[in-house]
Amino acid sequence: MKALLLSCVAGSSIAVLAAPADFIRPPPQWQVALSQPASDGTTKDIIANGKGAAIACAGCHGAEGMPPTGAPFPRLAGLPPEYMAKQLFDYRDGTRPSAVMEPIAKALSNAEIGSIARHFGAQPAPAVKSQVSAHRGAQLALVGDNSLAIPACAACHGANDIGGGPILPPLGAQPSAYTIAQLQAFRSGERHNDDGAVMRELSKRLSDADIQAIASYFE
Amino acid sequence: MARVMPAVDVVLVGGGWTGSVIGKELAAAGQRVVVLERGQPRWTSPDFAAPGVRDELKYTRRHELHQNTAMETYTFRNRVDQVALPMRRWQFAYPGNHLGGAGVHWSGAYYRWDPVEFKLRSHYSKRYGAAIFTDDITAQDWPLTYDELEPYFDRFDRLVGASGLAGNLKGVIQPGGNPFEPWRSNPYPNPPMKVPHAPALFGEAAAKLGYHPYIQPTALSTRPYVNSEGLRMNSCVYCGFCSNFGCEQFAKASPQVCILPAALKLPTFELRTGAHVLRVDLDKDRKAARGVSYVDGAGMETFQPAEVVVLCTFAINNTRLLLLSSIGTPYDPSTGKGVVGRNYTHQTSSGVSLFFDESTNINPFMGAGAVAVTMDDFCSDNFDHGPLGFVGGGYIQIQVVSGAPINNRPTPPGTPAWGSAWKKAAQRYYNHSIPITITASNLPVRGGYLSLDPTYTDAFGESLLRITYDFSDNDIKLSKFLTEKGTQIGRAMRGVQLAVGGPRTKPYGVAAYQSSHINGGAAIGADPGTSVVNRFGQCWDVPNVFVTGAALFPQNSCYNPTGTIGALAYWTADAIKRDYLRTPGRVIA
Numbered sequence: 001m002k003a004l005l006l007s008c009v010a011g012s013s014i015a016v017l018a019a020p021a022d023f024i025r026p027p028p029q030w031q032v033a034l035s036q037p038a039s040d041g042t043t044k045d046i047i048a049n050g051k052g053a054a055i056a057c058a059g060c061h062g063a064e065g066m067p068p069t070g071a072p073f074p075r076l077a078g079l080p081p082e083y084m085a086k087q088l089f090d091y092r093d094g095t096r097p098s099a100v101m102e103p104i105a106k107a108l109s110n111a112e113i114g115s116i117a118r119h120f121g122a123q124p125a126p127a128v129k130s131q132v133s134a135h136r137g138a139q140l141a142l143v144g145d146n147s148l149a150i151p152a153c154a155a156c157h158g159a160n161d162i163g164g165g166p167i168l169p170p171l172g173a174q175p176s177a178y179t180i181a182q183l184q185a186f187r188s189g190e191r192h193n194d195d196g197a198v199m200r201e202l203s204k205r206l207s208d209a210d211i212q213a214i215a216s217y218f219e
Numbered sequence: 220m221a222r223v224m225p226a227v228d229v230v231l232v233g234g235g236w237t238g239s240v241i242g243k244e245l246a247a248a249g250q251r252v253v254v255l256e257r258g259q260p261r262w263t264s265p266d267f268a269a270p271g272v273r274d275e276l277k278y279t280r281r282h283e284l285h286q287n288t289a290m291e292t293y294t295f296r297n298r299v300d301q302v303a304l305p306m307r308r309w310q311f312a313y314p315g316n317h318l319g320g321a322g323v324h325w326s327g328a329y330y331r332w333d334p335v336e337f338k339l340r341s342h343y344s345k346r347y348g349a350a351i352f353t354d355d356i357t358a359q360d361w362p363l364t365y366d367e368l369e370p371y372f373d374r375f376d377r378l379v380g381a382s383g384l385a386g387n388l389k390g391v392i393q394p395g396g397n398p399f400e401p402w403r404s405n406p407y408p409n410p411p412m413k414v415p416h417a418p419a420l421f422g423e424a425a426a427k428l429g430y431h432p433y434i435q436p437t438a439l440s441t442r443p444y445v446n447s448e449g450l451r452m453n454s455c456v457y458c459g460f461c462s463n464f465g466c467e468q469f470a471k472a473s474p475q476v477c478i479l480p481a482a483l484k485l486p487t488f489e490l491r492t493g494a495h496v497l498r499v500d501l502d503k504d505r506k507a508a509r510g511v512s513y514v515d516g517a518g519m520e521t522f523q524p525a526e527v528v529v530l531c532t533f534a535i536n537n538t539r540l541l542l543l544s545s546i547g548t549p550y551d552p553s554t555g556k557g558v559v560g561r562n563y564t565h566q567t568s569s570g571v572s573l574f575f576d577e578s579t580n581i582n583p584f585m586g587a588g589a590v591a592v593t594m595d596d597f598c599s600d601n602f603d604h605g606p607l608g609f610v611g612g613g614y615i616q617i618q619v620v621s622g623a624p625i626n627n628r629p630t631p632p633g634t635p636a637w638g639s640a641w642k643k644a645a646q647r648y649y650n651h652s653i654p655i656t657i658t659a660s661n662l663p664v665r666g667g668y669l670s671l672d673p674t675y676t677d678a679f680g681e682s683l684l685r686i687t688y689d690f691s692d693n694d695i696k697l698s699k700f701l702t703e704k705g706t707q708i709g710r711a712m713r714g715v716q717l718a719v720g721g722p723r724t725k726p727y728g729v730a731a732y733q734s735s736h737i738n739g740g741a742a743i744g745a746d747p748g749t750s751v752v753n754r755f756g757q758c759w760d761v762p763n764v765f766v767t768g769a770a771l772f773p774q775n776s777c778y779n780p781t782g783t784i785g786a787l788a789y790w791t792a793d794a795i796k797r798d799y800l801r802t803p804g805r806v807i808a
Binding site for chain 1: 262263264265268269270414418419420422423432434441442443450451452453454455456458467468469476480592
């Protein structure tokens with residue numbers, strides 16, 4: 001690193017030695033995992049029957065990513081593979097703690113995480129209920145709350161349940177118990193895999209009634 | 220006969236950054252304050268809720284948050300022997316309108332001006348000899364220093380939730396920051412932005428060439444933040460809709476996110492929107508203002524009596540109000556006498572278009588208005604101007620402003636402007652092109668000034684503001700120098716197949732965007748013969764009128780103005796509270 005003498009306005013001189021930062025970052029592990037090949041037969045076998053400590057995905061989430069009606073497990077069908085792969089890595093490293101999912105994520109190889117995420121991402125997403133309503137859930141979902149400095153859920157997660165990009169999941173057609181549990185986990189800080197602490201912060205400003213209203217809206 | 224409102228202590232014209240800051244400060248000190256905003260009230264929720272706010276046609280093309288040219292615009296000419304014509308559609312700059320003003324639709328690039336900018340003429344004259352300024356240049360020193368303003372910069376940092384990595388803490392250069400940064404008493408309240416791919420490639424190449432790239436400071440919060448007013452800001456989510464848009468996330472600093480909710484809780488603070496101010500009304504001997512006249516939302520002419528008037532409109536609109544109110548002597552370019560309107564400046568901006576191979580994905584939609592890797596090696600007086608023979612400098616950077624589909628259609632030079640060849644190139648390059656942008660200082664010239672147009676009027680029948688300006692040779696040389704440096708960096712970047720520099724050329728025009736930083740006309744100074752206001756922004760001729768914002772700039776820096784404008788607003792508010800109110804009606808010594 002070349003030292004450059006800089007004439008300072010005060011008349012003194014400052015030696016500029018600071019090394020420039022390296023701005024290039026390697027891709028995250030989940031991104032690499034998604035591009036790794038895995039045999040289709042193995043993927044379907046893990047989903048249906050599990051693998052070692054990893055119990056079968058289908059047991060809770062359904063083989064096509066649709067959990068049984070009334071179950072508290074999230075639907076995976078049609079969620080972005082990038083989002084699901086990232087979550088599995090986050091279960092592994094504890095930024096999204098879960099007694100059930102952590103051992104599963106740890107038992108899967110990187111390539112298996114990638115292929116399972118691709119599988120569920122390829123399943124057709126369920127139809128989302130068309131909701132036009134004046135209740136609090138609709139306000140928070142579509143408009144936000146100025147006095148609490150809360151933007152609309154749709155700002156990031158997309159209106160009409162299209163999602164907001166590869167790692168911003170669509171929120172619709174999820175069991176309300178699941179949505180409530182996640183907002184509570186963000187609010188307590190137990191779940192902390194959100195970028196920039198966005199969800200941890202916003203969920204702190206939501207009352208229990210607000211969380212219930214959002215969950216009902218998206219169910 | 221105009222309706223007369225109950226008298227107040229202070230009336231502020233304009234509900235942007237300076238009106239909000241000074242209005243809140245004075246209201247908190249017990250003054251009865253009214254802020255008059257010509258536009259409509261706009262709040263983050265519901266007005267800027269996504270996805271509705273991400274409408275390029277509405278906000279960028281049709282100028283939803285910009286001054287309405289059908290109501291009020293500027294006329295323009297290069298020289299005094301030409302007839303100025305009105306701008307019907309904004310191209311050269313985007314003057315703000317509505318609550319929050321340009322503080323809503325800005326990008327959030329956040330700088331402090333370099334100490335040299337405050338003593339430009341004396342610094343350069345001392346180091347290089349007075350002849351480095353050609354005779355046509357009317358640049359002049361500020362009557363205050365960076366060191367005096369530093370505590371106010373610090374204060375504004377904590378209002379806007381500034382994000383960055385300090386480069387110079389109390390004179391000690393910090394690793395990873397900008398080594399050319401002016402000293403600061405505290406670190407930035409929030410860490411720097413994440414770096415998108417194109418700025419990262421720029422930083423890599425610039426560092427390889429021996430320069431000092433760093434992450435541009437912003438007024439976009441990078442983490443949940445409670446500001447100095449106790450108001451909440453959220454993390455920026457890099458949605459890419461900053462410039463020309465309201466921020467949907469409460470992440471980009473704006474008056475309505477950072478200060479107005481606190482101000483509106485004060486019983487002494489009133490905000491009146493839809494109030495278009497026509498003039499400051501003076502008493503008979505024109506030594507004191509009585510208040511202001513405005514037209515309200517229903518079209519009724521109204522007089523607001525006040526003890527103090529503070530002009531807080533968008534930049535050079537303050538100069539127009541001074542001229543319409545007959546405050547101070549208008550500048551005459553033929554004699555060089557008079558002060559109101561002198562020292563108009565804009566920006567000497569240029570760019571280098573970069574076209575990449577198809578394996579380099581720029582993803583121009585993944586960004587934020589001010590997320591950039593930038594370098595100050597050629598800013599201010601950070602390099603030897605002696606052999607170059609010009610004054611000033613500029614920053615060179617890649618900033619991922621927007622991939623918005625109407626505007627962002629980069630094609631290499633020589634591509635047909637329409638038809639299948641254009642479509643093919645537009646598709647090929649959408650994700651494989653981005654410019655290096657160069658933002659440079661701009662010097663005032665003797666023949667450049669602001670005045671009332673003799674022909675064209677606004678919707679209320681008042682004369683429009685006329686801009687007369689052309690670049691000095693100084694700034695053309697500067698632009699050529701910086702654009703060559705930028706082109707060299709572009710050619711050193713990985714993946715770049717073609718780098719085409721486009722330096723600024725004469726004449727200065729208003730048909731291409733340069734920046735929204737239009738300045739001057741109410742220069743701040745120590746000498747009433749060459750300035751409109753004293754070091755506190757107080758009018759020499761009418762001491763109960765204060766002027767704020769970029770109208771005060773005697774010349775423009777390469778650095779974006781908002782940080783300095785915010786610091787000055789707190790500086791002026793303190794002077795009014797501490798000095799003016801003790802001896803009202805007098806020029807503060």
